[in-house]
Structures are given as structure tokens and as C-alpha cells.
Amino acid sequence: MRLAAAQVYPVKSLGGVSVEEAAVERWGLRHDRRWLVLDADGGYLTARRERRMLGVTAVPGAGSITLTGRDGSVHTVGEPVDGPPASAAISRLDRVRLAGDDAHEWLSTQLHQPVRLGWLDDPRRRSVSTSHGGRPGDPLNLSDAGPLLATTVPSLRRLDEWIAEEAAERGEAAPEPLPMARFRPSIVLDGAIEPFAEDGWQTVRVGEIHFRFAERCDRCQLTLIDPSTLIGGKEPIRTLARHRRFDGRTWFGVRLIPLNTGVIRVGDEASAGQV
Template identity: 45%
Template sequence: MTALHRFPVKSCSGEELDAAEVEPWGLAGDRHWMLVDPSGETVTARAHPRMLLMRPRLSGDGLVVSAPERADLDDLEVATPQGPLTDVTVFGRAPFAAALADDSAHAWFSDLLDTPVRLVHADDPRRRHANPAYAGPNVPMAFADGYPLNVGSLASLAELNRLIAEGPRAAEGGLEMVRFRPNLVVDGEAPWAEDGWRRIRVGEVVFRVVKGCDRCAVPATDHRTAERFKEPTATLARHRRWDGAVWFGVQLVPDSPATGAVLRVGDEVEVLEAEVAPDGPPR
């Protein structure tokens, strides 16, 4: 494994780590905070690309967020809330309860985005579950889109960049992996081999590979400027389009041990079960 990424606030900038503990709902501290609109629905960089410029980091008992684009704005310091709870949703799916941060956090983010938002915390990820059709029953979730972890392959990224370079928007190529916001980055396999993975071991942890990752507009957004482009969506649509979506990377559920083990950059990645990569969406 060549890199580990944690994203403390959903859709904001992430942290690159040397090591991270695995919990049943993903990497410790990953996507445990989220912005929601007044109705409780998630607010993401799909609609607000500038979220990618916000830089959150976990502190001892909470969160610190900076906004480099706003020199007039002090860093936000937020204590981990103990309540009250409010119902929230992620892309209109079943509502679940999350803890509200204090009013100063809501005001800080609302000022930055120029729209009313609230900051919430996944105080108990067991209240939300991944889709059992793919993940199996009762897989807990914090605020990731659909499944506990995501993995990206450098071999697949290199192939994608090669395809972009051959197309009409070659200048938009040379993409970095962070555009796809994976938790784990791996190397050494053939491009798209991960489509056929079913179980892998990374260090001490065995993961089930439960589904491919269908992609939204976020990978087409420059994480340094928040400018949105056509790539990689256009090239993925030519080469990796199935079921009305474009696909890059695969989703993981920790299998054993599901909690307490530590992943480290440099850990060996072993494919335990695989099929021939499908000519269609992964899983």
C-alpha cells in the first residue's frame, strides 16, 4: 500500500497518514463530520466545489478547520458534540441521528459557502448501515457515500491518464489520485484488476470488496483551485461507463479483524479471492 488518506469532514480536504486504525465503519476519524442543509440533507462538493479548499484536521477532542482562501477568517475550533441529536440524510436515503455542533461552527461554514448549513458529527455510526444488497447485513457507516472504505489503484490511474492524453482534452490529464478521494492507494496490479477482486488482505486486515465506485463530479474538480473540468468524467464515459454511471476504484468492508488493527503505508496487499475483471460495472 502506497498511501493512506483520511477525510475528517465529508467533501473537504483530507489528511495523508502514515498509519490509521481500522474500525467497523472505516478508518478511525474518516468522514465523521458532515455539513447539512436546513432540511438535514448532506451538503457536498458536488454542489459546492469550494468545500475541497477547506482544510480540516482532527484535534484531541474535536476538529480544527482552516480556510486558506479567506485570509480574514480565523481557524474554526469545534469540540466533539455530545448532543443534541438531529435527523440527517445522505443523498435522500433513510434518515438517521447525528450530533449537532455548536452555533459558531454553523455560522463559520455558512459564511464560507454563502448558504445556511449546519455541522454534524457521527457520534454513533451504528445508527446508519451500508446497502445490505452489497455489504451484507448491519454494516455500520459514518458519513461516507455508501461503504466504509474506498481503494484506488495507481495502475488504473496511470491507464486513465494515458487514455486522457490520447483524447481531445489531453491538457486536463495528469490527474493525481487525491482527486478520487480514496482511503487506500495500492500499486502493482494490472489496470482495472481491482474490478475482479472479492477479498484482499492489507497488512493484518482482511477486507471484502463489495462494489465498484460510481463517480460524481468531484473527481472532475481541481482540489487546489475548486475549478471544475470535463476530465476524468469524459474519458471514463468513453471507456468505463455502465448502468448510466462511470466507474473508478472499489469499495471495501473490513472483515477481520473489524476493529483495532492498524494499517500502515508500506503494508503488503494480497489478493485472496478474485474473478476475471467483469466487462461491466464492478459487482
């Protein structure tokens, strides 16, 4: 196998950026999911509730992120190291630090509702839940459950085949193949492996970085939204529910926990240990 792609999403549920190399930290890829959007009620907002979030892109910089809206406007926000604390409203974390009012106003305009932008100053203050494969001392960024999500190209190809086959059964034309971006993976692996071989992995190595399998990833309605058009549909959940439904949920990809730190690069050799 090899590392085919890597993606960083600085703000939870906003659009991210593809990178040629990424520093792996114990809590995930550097800059990944260190920010989140808080709604007017103090809860955190995700694209499951507000799909406009997928149309705003965040790109990390040196101590900052640059946000770009669908209207082309750009706003750069520095890490609020001395920002006022606010309740994070997210599991296993008591607070985040708030960015300035200018960031809140810009993002509120983009999302058509009052929001605030929060930053996680130290991911070591949050841990991976034991219910998601965590062990004592496993830190976590603002991801839902695990530091990294890994997907594979062969699995996506098989899913696209299933979708095309079912479309033919309904007398419909085959749709365009799904972009991997629907699944928002941290890393994408490709090579001479069977589709969904990742279900049986216990360890993964990319370059010199080693990971431990945490759990398979159950998929939610966020995958139904095209990140380019923001239009929703029935795929891939409809087809996953037919072919990949176990324990009452649908599955695609696996969550990984880093065992050491360092840099991974697109093209790096990769390997996995099976059950």
C-alpha cells in the same frame, strides 16, 4: 502490492488529510466521515452542490477536528457528545448531533451560505445497504455507500494515458496527470498489477487487516472539480465514459468492507484474491 497512501476525510465533502497510518474500524478509517454539513433546509450539503466545500480542510484531533479555510482562518470544533439532535437527512440514519453556534457561523462564512455542522456519535447506528454489498451487521460512517474506497496507481496511470491519447486525437496538448485526490480514496494501492485488476477482487489484505469486496465505485461529477483550484472541467468523466462505461455509469475504484480491525501503515504489504 503495497499501501501507497491513506487519506482521512473527517467531514463529508470537505478536504481531508493524508496519514502515514490509520486505525481501521468496522465502519471505516478512524475519524473518517464522522461529520457532515447541513444546509438551511435541513438536508445535507455536498461539494456536488457547493464546490467551496473542497477548499475547507478538516484535520482530526483528540475528540475534535480543526477546520482551515481558503482564507487561512482556523476553527477547532469539539465532538458534540451532548449536542442537540438534528435530522441527518441521509439514508439509514435518523439523526446526528449538532456542533455549537460558533462552528455553524464559521463554516457559514466559509461557504457563503447558512449551514450547520453535524456529528455522527455512533456509526453502528447506520448500516451498509444490501444494494451496495452490505450484509447484516456491517456498520457505516457517513460515506455514501461503503466504509472504504480503494484505488490503484496502475489504474490511474492507464486513465491518464487514455486522457492524453484523446487529447492528441483532438489536436490538443496532453494535460497534466490527474491527482488521485480527484477520486477521494481511503486507501491507494500500488504494485505489479494490471490496470483495473481491482474489478475482479473478492478479498483484499493490507498488513494484517482483511477486507471484503463490496462493489465497484461509480463516479459522479465531483471528480470533475480540481480540489486545489476548485475549477471544473470535463475530465475524468469524459474519458471514463468512453473506456469504463458499464450499466449506464462510469467506474473507478472499488468499495471495501473491513472484516477485522487494527492499524494499517503506508508501505504495508498488500494482496488480493481474484474472482
